[in-house]
Amino acid sequence: MTHECECSFAAVASRNLPLLARCLSGPVIRNIHHTGQSTYLSAAFREARADELFGRSTTLLTAVQAIFDLMRRRYRSDYVYRAAIANKIFLGRHSPATTTLLSELRVWRSKADLAMLNGTSTVYEIKTELDNLDRLSSQLADYSRMFDRTYVVTHDGQAQPLQSVLPSHVGVIVLSKSFTLQVVREASSNADNIDILTVVDALRRSELVEMTRALCGSVPQVPSVRLVAECRQLLSQHQARSVHREMVRLLKKRRAFMRDDFRSVPEELVPAYLESGVSVSEWSAITDRLSGTCIGEIMDT
Structure with missing residues (x-):
């Protein structure tokens, strides 16, 4: 474990994993920023007995980082995949100065998980170990009506079966167990067919x-x-x-950032900050509040 927190992953009951996963979200970050509290976070921490897992004096920042580590290992939710794409592609491969990252963009009957705009458009549809594929066909059809390149981001076990059924222009990316993104099939250009x-x-x-x-x-x-x-x-x-x-x-033009805007943002929380709706000028204040607030203070509200 990379963060200083005495949480034992084995001590977290499986039933509490979805509860804790939802602590990593834009609305929670927004509420913490505006009020210093989060009704959902306090209820989730009480239900999961976060004081026993982490210690009452542990800061919120350390706790949510530990929760992300836990999700990465035991419950790879949609948020874990978003964090991988945001950090390894948006901030790693590209530059916020030239690339825009949008989430939940409405496209016909669907909502694109993540879309990146730079010299072209690329959409990422996430299918985790926790998802079914019931709507994937219609989602990809919708995305193909708007985006140049389309990728399905999934897990090892789904990569091979998907390649045999996806449209030929759709690419496949795998989020490995070691938290790396591997392109197993490149997407091809579709801009002439939108x-x-x-x-x-x-x-x-x-x-x-x-x-x-x-x-x-x-x-x-x-x-x-x-x-x-x-x-x-x-x-x-x-x-x-x-x-x-x-x-x-x-x-x-909808969203413009510079790399320096992310200097104060913990990498585990990049998607949450982006989806919080809080102005980038306030992001450092969010991190300060997370660093200065203890679990006990949240659980006592």
Whole structure:
């Protein structure tokens, strides 16, 4: 174990693993930042007897880092996969200055787990050991209507079966037991095949107007209730790759970071900070609060 905490992984009952996994989340981080407390965290800690696992004087930061280690070993939830992608691809392979990371992006009938925008668009659909594959086919169909490259990120046991059933352009990445990401099949470019109406549906109204102006030269002067339909009609006449390129430019503007923004963020909590909705200028304050608050204080509320 990498963190100074006297938690015994074996001492954590299996029934408490999902409970503790949900402690690693954007809403919990947001509540801690705004109020110094979290109703969910205090209830989860009491149920799991966190004071016995970690010690009442253990800081929240040390505790949540230990919880992440526990999840990595015994309960590889969606959050564990998100953390691997955020740290090893977004912050490791790319640069926040040139790449935008978006989560839970609505795409037609689906929500993309994680999408990265840089010179192109890449979507990552996570399928953990805890997931079933019932919706995977429809999810991939939706993503293929919007993104250039699509990857399924999964575990060792699922990689081979998936390769035989996935569309040929979809890639496969495995999160190994040693917490490394291994590309076992590369995704191929799909930008020429995107569906313009799906892209339009995913954009905000202001983004749609900006895209129409950029690609068509002007925006239709029509009543507000007709604007989206008119913009959609104009954009449908353009090449899919041109619309995709403009979509990437617009989505990148939704969230801009620099590498220094992450200096105060524990790597285990990168997804939680990103999904908390808290301004990046306040991230160091979140870490300070986590470092300065003990488990006992949370459990006594």
